[in-house]
Every structure is written in structure tokens, then in C-alpha cells.
Amino acid sequence: MPELPEVETIRRALLKALPGRKITETNVRESRLRWPVDVEKVNRMVTDQVVKTVERRAKYLLIQLSNESSLVVHLGMSGQLLLLTDSRPLQKHDHVIFHIDDRSELRFRDPRRFGMVDVVSSAALTRYPRFAGLGFEPLDVHVTHDILFQKAKRSKKPIKNLLMDASFIVGVGNIYANEALFYAKIHPLTPSNKLGETDWQRLLEKLRDVLTQAIQEGGTTLNDFVNSNGETGYFQLSLAVYGRSGETCANCGKTIQRIVQAGRSSFFCATCQRLKS
DNA sequence: CGGGCGGCCTGGAGGC
DNA sequence: TGCCTCCAGGCCGCCC
Numbered sequence: 001m002p003e004l005p006e007v008e009t010i011r012r013a014l015l016k017a018l019p020g021r022k023i024t025e026t027n028v029r030e031s032r033l034r035w036p037v038d039v040e041k042v043n044r045m046v047t048d049q050v051v052k053t054v055e056r057r058a059k060y061l062l063i064q065l066s067n068e069s070s071l072v073v074h075l076g077m078s079g080q081l082l083l084l085t086d087s088r089p090l091q092k093h094d095h096v097i098f099h100i101d102d103r104s105e106l107r108f109r110d111p112r113r114f115g116m117v118d119v120v121s122s123a124a125l126t127r128y129p130r131f132a133g134l135g136f137e138p139l140d141v142h143v144t145h146d147i148l149f150q151k152a153k154r155s156k157k158p159i160k161n162l163l164m165d166a167s168f169i170v171g172v173g174n175i176y177a178n179e180a181l182f183y184a185k186i187h188p189l190t191p192s193n194k195l196g197e198t199d200w201q202r203l204l205e206k207l208r209d210v211l212t213q214a215i216q217e218g219g220t221t222l223n224d225f226v227n228s229n230g231e232t233g234y235f236q237l238s239l240a241v242y243g244r245s246g247e248t249c250a251n252c253g254k255t256i257q258r259i260v261q262a263g264r265s266s267f268f269c270a271t272c273q274r275l276k277s
Numbered sequence: 278c279g280g281g282c283g284g285c286c287t288g289g290a291g292g293c
Numbered sequence: 294t295g296c297c298t299c300c301a302g303g304c305c306g307c308c309c
Contacts, residue, residue: 002303003303034303034304059303074303074304076302076304077301077302077303112301112302114302114303114304115303166303166304173302173303174301174302174303263302264301264302265300265301
């Protein structure tokens with residue numbers, strides 16, 4: 001569930017609190033995450049380190065530490081990274097706890113255990129296997145619509161699937177792929193190589209609008225997303241098509257459709273988003 | 278090799 | 294009210 005805006009929301013909250021603070025103790029209570037946590041390595045490389053800054057790559061959070069390494073956290077689909085200023089009872093799915101020197105706690109909570117926690121030295125980060133195949137950052141100003149157009153014209157896969165393909169562009173999950181395509185008036189089944197340069201100009205612009213707006217509204221809370229302070233986001237109130245099959249299109253009044261692509265629901269307005277083939 | 282899909286995992290929703 | 298089934302989805306790995 002957490003896509004780029006939700007991860008970015010958490011990054012910004014952590015950035016206000018963590019830099020300069022020391023992690024005094026690390027406690028891995030459950031190591032069976034998406035990939036098994038190397039408990040000894042995490043304990044050794046994180047404990048007693050001071051947080052320098054907090055960055056993001058794709059949907060990964062990078063908490064940079066004073067020993068030139070980074071704590072790498074992915075929230076999967078149900079993960080939370082909570083900053084608790086007072087000690088509260090541990091919950092069933094509180095898998096990794098980081099104690100901070102101001103007596104607060106950073107807790108990785110993840111019922112479905114699709115997330116991951118790892119620590120990587122800065123030198124190894126550029127060669128980190130999980131980052132090796134990642135595509136463009138949509139909010140990077142160096143990424144232009146022409147770059148995307150040139151890369152996409154070799155692909156026949158539907159544009160919705162391409163937007164969710166992290167080897168092409170990162171951070172875009174099902175919610176924001178659907179929303180961006182709606183605003184750009186592009187049908188989700190459109191073969192990627194059928195999109196022209198002006199289509200890509202519009203699509204990148206609308207994708208950035210949607211992601212930026214979602215960050216401003218603190219992300220989208222559908223089931224369980226909360227930021228590091230335990231607060232929900234508000235962007236779900238602004239969703240135009242996602243989860244709204246059978247409802248009325250705000251633009252034209254026709255009914256919003258739902259289809260399944262690559263095992264994922266797509267929501268769109270067949271009137272506003274004409275399929276060109 | 279591009280593209281599709283199964284599997285991981287649990288909680289919540291819906292049906293009976 | 295309780296049990297069962299289904300669905301959500303990021304990512305990897307397997308398959309054709």
C-alpha cells in the first residue's frame with residue numbers, strides 16, 4: 001500500500017526528529033520478513049550510531065548513520081515505521097525496535113511481513129542488489145517526458161503495467177498509476193508504444209501533480225497507513241477513480257469501470273480515457 | 278528477453 | 294455469531 005507519497009511522508013516526519021539522535025539499542029523480535037533479517041549484522045552496524053539524515057530511493061527509506069552505512073527499510077504493503085515518544089506496550093506485529101537516546105522508539109510494525117529491514121555500508125549501496133534494477137524517480141527534475149517516451153516506445157505492454165514496473169519508473173503503485181492515467185486521459189490498456197511525445201508530456205505532468213498533491217495531504221490512508229506520528233493521510237478523499245468502480249466520473253458523469261490487469265484492479269472512465277489502438 | 282503470473286502473508290469484508 | 298473464502302498488493306522468481 002505505501003507508495004512514493006506515503007514513504008515520502010514518513011521520510012519527512014523522521015527527518016524532523018532523528019538527525020543527531022543516537023540509536024542506543026536494537027531489538028529484532030521477528031526476523032522472518034520479506035527477506036530474513038540478518039540480526040547480528042543489524043545489531044552490530046546500527047547500535048550506538050548517530051543518525052545523519054533520512055533519504056528515500058523508490059519506496060525504500062534510507063536512514064544514514066554515522067558509521068557510513070544506511071539502515072534500509074521497505075514497508076511492503078502493510079508496514080509502518082512509528083516514532084513513539086513514550087514507551088507503549090509492544091504489539092503483535094512490532095518486529096524491529098530501535099531505541100533512541102532521547103527515550104523515544106522507532107518501531108517497524110508489519111502485519112503481512114512483506115517489508116524488509118537491512119543495513120548496508122555506503123560503499124556497497126551503489127551496488128546493492130535491490131537497487132540495481134530500479135528505474136527513474138518520477139519527481140527527479142532531470143527526468144523528462146522525452147526520456148520516458150524514448151524508453152517506452154520499445155514496450156508493447158499496457159501503460160498501466162509499465163507505470164507500475166519499478167524497472168521503468170519507481171514509486172508508482174496501483175493507486176497513483178490509476179489516478180495519473182485518469183487525469184492524463186489515457187486508457188490503462190493503451191500499449192506503451194502507442195503513446196506519443198505529447199501524451200508523455202501530459203502523463204508525466206499529471207503523475208507529478210498527483211504524487212505532489214498526495215505528499216501535501218500526508219499520503220493515502222485506505223486501511224492502515226499512518227505516518228511516523230500515527231496520523232492518517234487525507235489523499236483518499238481526493239481519489240478520482242481508484243476504488244470507485246460503479247460511481248460517477250466527476251468529469252463527465254459516466255460510470256467508472258473496473259478491469260483486472262496483471263492481477264491488479266484498474267479503475268478508469270471509458271469516456272474520458274479513450275482507448276487508441 | 279519481454280511479459281505474465283504465482284507465491285509470500287494477514288486482516289478485514291462479505292456470504293451463509 | 295462464527296466459520297469459510299476471497300481479496301488487497303510490492304516484489305522476486307519462475308515460466309513460456
